[in-house]
Amino acid sequence: xxxxxxxxxxxxxxxxxxxxxxxxxxxxxxxxxxxxxxxxxxxxxxxxxxxxxxxxxxxxxxxxxxxxxxxxxxxxxxxxxxxxxxxxxxxxxxxxxxxxxxxxxxxxxxxxxxxxxxxxxxxxxxxxxxxxxxxxxxxxxxxxxxxxxxxxxxxxxxxxxxxxxxxxxxxxxxxxxxxxxxxxxxxxxxxxxxxxxxxxxxxxxxxxxxxxxxxxxxxxxxxxxxxxxxxxxxxxxxxxxxxxxxxxxxxxxxxxxxxxxxxxxxxxxxxxxxxxxxxxxxxxxxxxxxxxxxxxxxxxxxxxxxxxxxxxxxxxxxxxxxxxxxxxxxxxxxxxxxxxxxxxxxxxx
Amino acid sequence: xxxxxxxxxxxxxxxxxxxxxxxxxxxxxxxxxxxxxxxxxxxxxxxxxxxxxxxxxxxxxxxxxxxxxxxxxxxxxxxxxxxxxxxxxxxxxxxxxxxxxxxxxxxxxxxxxxxxxxxxxxxxxxxxxxxxxxxxxxxxxxxxxxxxxxxxxxxxxxxxxxxxxxxxxxxxxxxxxxxxxxxxxxxxxxxxxxxxxxxxxxxxxxxxxxxxxxxxxxxxxxxxxxxxxxxxxxxxxxxxxxxxxxxxxxxxxxxxxxxxxxxxxxxxxxxxxxxxxxxxxxxxxxxxxxxxxxxxxxxxxxxxxxxxxxxxxxxxxxxxxxxxxxxxxxxxxxxxxxxxxxxxxxxxxxxxxxxxxxxxxxxxxxxxxxxxxxxxxxxxxxxxxxxxxxxxxxxxxxxxxxxxxxxxxxxxxxxxxxxxxxxxxxxxxxxxxxxxxxxxxxxxxxxxxxxxxxxxxxxxxxxxxxxxxxxxxxxxxxxxxxxxxxxxxxxxxxxxxxxxxxxxxxxxxxxxxxxxxxxxxxxxxxxxxxxxxxxxxxxxxxxxxxxxxxxxxxxxxxxxxxxxxxxxxxxxxxxxxxxxxxxxxxxxxxxxxxxxxxxxxxxxxxxxxx
Ligand SMILES: Cc1ncc(C[n+]2csc(CCOP(=O)(O)OP(=O)(O)O)c2C)c(N)n1
Ligand code: SF4
Ligand SMILES: [Mg+2]
Numbered sequence: 001x002x003x004x005x006x007x008x009x010x011x012x013x014x015x016x017x018x019x020x021x022x023x024x025x026x027x028x029x030x031x032x033x034x035x036x037x038x039x040x041x042x043x044x045x046x047x048x049x050x051x052x053x054x055x056x057x058x059x060x061x062x063x064x065x066x067x068x069x070x071x072x073x074x075x076x077x078x079x080x081x082x083x084x085x086x087x088x089x090x091x092x093x094x095x096x097x098x099x100x101x102x103x104x105x106x107x108x109x110x111x112x113x114x115x116x117x118x119x120x121x122x123x124x125x126x127x128x129x130x131x132x133x134x135x136x137x138x139x140x141x142x143x144x145x146x147x148x149x150x151x152x153x154x155x156x157x158x159x160x161x162x163x164x165x166x167x168x169x170x171x172x173x174x175x176x177x178x179x180x181x182x183x184x185x186x187x188x189x190x191x192x193x194x195x196x197x198x199x200x201x202x203x204x205x206x207x208x209x210x211x212x213x214x215x216x217x218x219x220x221x222x223x224x225x226x227x228x229x230x231x232x233x234x235x236x237x238x239x240x241x242x243x244x245x246x247x248x249x250x251x252x253x254x255x256x257x258x259x260x261x262x263x264x265x266x267x268x269x270x271x272x273x274x275x276x277x278x279x280x281x282x283x284x285x286x287x288x289x290x291x292x293x294x295x296x297x298x299x300x301x302x303x304x305x306x307x308x309x310x311x312x313x314x315x316x317x318x319x320x321x322x323x324x325x326x327x328x329x330x331x332x333x334x335x336x337x338x339x340x341x342x343x344x345x346x347x348x349x
Numbered sequence: 350x351x352x353x354x355x356x357x358x359x360x361x362x363x364x365x366x367x368x369x370x371x372x373x374x375x376x377x378x379x380x381x382x383x384x385x386x387x388x389x390x391x392x393x394x395x396x397x398x399x400x401x402x403x404x405x406x407x408x409x410x411x412x413x414x415x416x417x418x419x420x421x422x423x424x425x426x427x428x429x430x431x432x433x434x435x436x437x438x439x440x441x442x443x444x445x446x447x448x449x450x451x452x453x454x455x456x457x458x459x460x461x462x463x464x465x466x467x468x469x470x471x472x473x474x475x476x477x478x479x480x481x482x483x484x485x486x487x488x489x490x491x492x493x494x495x496x497x498x499x500x501x502x503x504x505x506x507x508x509x510x511x512x513x514x515x516x517x518x519x520x521x522x523x524x525x526x527x528x529x530x531x532x533x534x535x536x537x538x539x540x541x542x543x544x545x546x547x548x549x550x551x552x553x554x555x556x557x558x559x560x561x562x563x564x565x566x567x568x569x570x571x572x573x574x575x576x577x578x579x580x581x582x583x584x585x586x587x588x589x590x591x592x593x594x595x596x597x598x599x600x601x602x603x604x605x606x607x608x609x610x611x612x613x614x615x616x617x618x619x620x621x622x623x624x625x626x627x628x629x630x631x632x633x634x635x636x637x638x639x640x641x642x643x644x645x646x647x648x649x650x651x652x653x654x655x656x657x658x659x660x661x662x663x664x665x666x667x668x669x670x671x672x673x674x675x676x677x678x679x680x681x682x683x684x685x686x687x688x689x690x691x692x693x694x695x696x697x698x699x700x701x702x703x704x705x706x707x708x709x710x711x712x713x714x715x716x717x718x719x720x721x722x723x724x725x726x727x728x729x730x731x732x733x734x735x736x737x738x739x740x741x742x743x744x745x746x747x748x749x750x751x752x753x754x755x756x757x758x759x760x761x762x763x764x765x766x767x768x769x770x771x772x773x774x775x776x777x778x779x780x781x782x783x784x785x786x787x788x789x790x791x792x793x794x795x796x797x798x799x800x801x802x803x804x805x806x807x808x809x810x811x812x813x814x815x816x817x818x819x820x821x822x823x824x825x826x827x828x829x830x831x832x833x834x835x836x837x838x839x840x841x842x843x844x845x846x847x848x849x850x851x852x853x854x855x856x857x858x859x860x861x862x863x864x865x866x867x868x869x870x871x872x873x874x875x876x877x878x879x880x881x882x883x884x885x886x887x888x889x890x891x892x893x894x895x896x897x898x899x900x901x902x903x904x905x906x907x908x909x910x911x912x913x914x915x916x917x918x919x920x921x922x923x924x925x926x927x928x929x930x931x932x933x934x935x936x937x938x939x940x941x942x943x944x945x946x947x948x949x950x951x952x953x954x955x956x957x958x959x
Contacts, residue, residue: 027809054791055793056788056789056790056791056793056796057789059634059788061630071798072798072810076793076796077793077796078788078796079633079786079787079788079789079790079796079797079798079799080798080799081630081633081798081799081800082798082799082800082801082802083626083629083656083801084626084652084653084656084801087622087623087626087652087653088626089623089626090581090618090622090623090624090625090626090627090630091626091627091629091630091633092630093581093616093623093626093627093630094579094581094616094626094627094628094629094630094631094632094633094634094638095630095631095633095634095788096630097579097614097616097627097630097631097636098578098579098614098630098631098632098634098635098636098638099634099635099636099788099789101789102634102788102789119619119620119623120619120622120623120626122619123618123619123623127616315616316614319611319614319615319616320609320610320611321610321611321613321614322605322608322610322611322612323608323610326578326579326612326613326614326631326636327578327634327635327636327787327789329578329612331576331753331754333603333605333612334576334578334603334612334637334754335573335574335575335576335750335754336573336574336598336602336603338749338751340598340601340602341570341574341747341749342749344570344598345560345746345747347511348560348561348562348746349558349559349560349561349746
């Protein structure tokens with residue numbers, strides 16, 4: 001019998017599949033202490049624990065960058081593939097096609113996705129490969145020491161003093177445009193919003209995209225940066241909260257009414273977060289476009305689940321691939337019989 | 350006709366315009382001769398264009414089974430106004446030209462026989478629908494040639510049935526055009542009838558039971574029958590048909606009879622980087638996976654190939670080589686990727702490469718590539734080329750591969766003892782080939798993280814120089830183990846001659862003929878070794894060591910295979926023996942070229958001595 005104290009500590013309390021939250025963890029992070037990416041890792045662990053997904057049924061995929069290192073820090077009993085820079089989506093596509101029984105989680109950065117990996121990002125969405133694709137977006141290339149990424153806002157100032165002169169790419173807007181059926185944005189420090197959104201994404205039948213603002217405290221946490229933050233755990237909870245009910249039933253969306261939250265950073269910089277309205281309907285695609293276009297010109301970072309369409313068809317279904325994962329097919333199903341070869345040979349005589 | 354008759358030993362060169370439908374006509378002509386039991390080979394020389402540019406098809410008919418390219422052709426069919434002047438100029442004396450009646454061939458050459466045919470008039474009479482005439486006119490030359498050289502109606506019918514399946518309307522149309530061609534010959538040149546034309550076919554028994562197939566179809570069959578279940582590719586000539594055939598055969602033989610769902614997946618990627626990425630992802634999951642491409646494609650696959658080598662993920666890559674760089678001459682053959690593929694990627698990388706020398710090997714080595722990729726957990730290249738891949742070659746039917754697939758060292762739940770001491774990148778068996786596990790494994794002791802960056806034996810991240818060296822040295826040792834598994838070279842000849850020649854891949858047909866030429870025409874005995882894989886098996890060294898002189902035939906400018914041989918440390922002592930024979934104009938290698946090169950090498954030496 002477990003005591004109430006033990007039950008209160010999920011780290012040591014098994015979930016429905018008998019696994020403690022601790023066991024959903026991974027190796028120790030080597031990121032900068034306080035890096036936003038580490039917070040995202042914690043939310044991912046919570047989501048898997050809550051969903052009772054056995055880790056061995058999970059495939060973890062990532063590209064290259066500080067963000068892409070993080071799959072080593074969660075679910076150490078799941079296989080992971082740390083691919084090459086920007087080209088994780090193709091590896092994920094092959095993996096998902098070969099074994100459709102896995103739950104796929106993909107971690108990328110804004111550099112990894114919005115520059116070198118833009119082509120593959122576009123095409124994985126287009127194919128609607130079932131996986132949750134999280135972009136840990138800090139507006140910079142963390143691992144190569146702070147160059148601007150393609151999501152940096154125009155006018156942002158780099159630590160060294162350079163100003164970004166180019167328009168930033170809104171990955172949510174792009175995903176929406178490409179036909180993505182699960183599009184949301186959140187903030188690494190916001191467990192209340194993140195965990196349900198991750199759970200929804202993991203249960204989605206196609207590609208789910210989450211653009212998570214995840215500040216780089218080393219290269220992008222200073223005045224003039226539009227993607228910086230301090231630990232915002234305190235009075236931030238009331239805003240942009242979504243409830244989540246696992247797949248195949250309509251997503252129950254529970255938002256607070258639209259407010260704006262200005263987060264003040266230790267160095268005096270400000271980050272403006274805005275939640276979407278309570279009566280916002282995330283199944284209305286046109287509304288999502290409208291919302292994101294308006295937010296773009298307002299300068300505030302809008303968070304929330306912008307669009308969801310649970311009735312989506314995955315690429316395996318489109319291609320009419322066997323229900324049995326290809327990796328589990330017997331030799332008889334993999335290799336046609338001798339009569340087949342004989343027939344081909346006969347036709348070539 | 351004055352020139353002496355040649356029976357079952359001549360070439361027909363057909364000059365047409367691409368997109369005009371001449372491909373079907375040429376296939377019918379070639380298959381009809383094949384159906385008469387006479388060895389043939391069909392080579393297509395085509396432009397990088399869809400419609401309207403010159404294209405040539407050469408059918409070599411040879412009773413002895415020599416089916417490599419032969420530079421001189423005996424019968425030229427001129428259907429292309431734009432090229433006929435040049436085409437006629439290149440003929441050797443005594444050739445026959447069948448041409449449109451508006452082409453003034455007689456004015457160009459006095460030493461060739463001109464047979465003017467009013468093709469337009471004939472087809473207008475034979476084909477009522479003006480829209481179909483452009484297509485059907487090509488069948489008229491089939492009739493003309495068939496009547497002159499003596500191809501039987503029965504053979505033509507068999508070939509047509511194969512080409513057009515049972516489409517009755519198409520059959521009727523084409524048959525009418527062929528008959529019109531035959532009738533024209535009968536009415537116009539009675540003196541050439543009944544075996545009096547210089548070039549004749551006579552039924553033989555040399556092709557019974559044999560098949561005619563393109564190398565790319567063979568590679569696809571090898572993949573299908575090796576149990577490949579995942580394919581990703583990006584279209585590029587001359588590799589695309591590997592995938593087309595894979596799809597065709599899989600759609601036929603790998604659909605689940607009950608569910609009608611596919612027991613395979615083919616994904617057209619957005620580029621070659623994605624194609625190889627998908628292959629690595631699917632292989633990592635445990636599916637036999639492949640991609641097919643050509644030079645520009647492997648350039649884009651470079652980074653992932655090195656990843657596969659270092660992280661030890663299987664992959665099969667068909668590189669159907671063509672002339673580079675970039676777009677190069679995309680429809681001309683080449684062995685130009687030999688060095689690049691062998692060392693593709695940054696850092697220290699060595700990739701297993703297989704070099705099929707004929708269509709049957711396109712099939713068997715394709716299948717073996719999957720075994721090798723999984724056994725050695727590394728990318729394996731199958732280096733074919735446009736000549737082998739897109740031309741028709743005669744072969745014995747392929748054997749069914751009923752041996753169990755070699756899925757390599759994969760641990761599953763039941764391998765408890767092994768999982769207890771699992772070290773993904775360790776050398777448990779002393780052969781440097783590690784054990785791997787697949788995603789989905791329940792036992793956490795067997796779970797690991799795949800990464801291209803530094804990893805120790807337990808697959809943990811490391812930046813330790815010593816651990817990196819350990820990893821690289823084991824990979825090298827694994828390479829040594831692979832030498833015993835890759836297809837060994839094949840030696841032709843007694844092995845006791847002083848002169849040796851080394852070749853590989855599509856050079857094989859020409860090499861066989863050249864060895865024969867040198868023997869019969871020059872009394873020269875040489876041993877011929879055909880390399881079939883990199884890393885080189887020990888017998889390659891033995892061959893070089895035991896010959897005084899070794900020619901190496903490459904279809905590239907830079908002697909790429911010779912360069913690979915020169916890198917081998919234990920061959921350094923024999924470096925002086927090598928002499929390169931290089932052929933790189935984009936045409937298939939011909940025997941005479943090789944024979945002349947070998948002969949002139951010795952003649953020059955003699956001159957120097959005297
Ligand atoms: C082909 C290639 N080019 C460049 C690099 C160098 N590189 C490593 S990480 C990185 C940027 C990562 O930025 P991002 O994806 O935003 O990740 P972050 O570190 O910010 O989380 C770059 C350019 C590489 N690894 N591979
Ligand atoms: S450099 Fe930035 S992104 Fe990278 S670990 Fe440090 S804080 Fe995180
Ligand atoms: Mg970044």
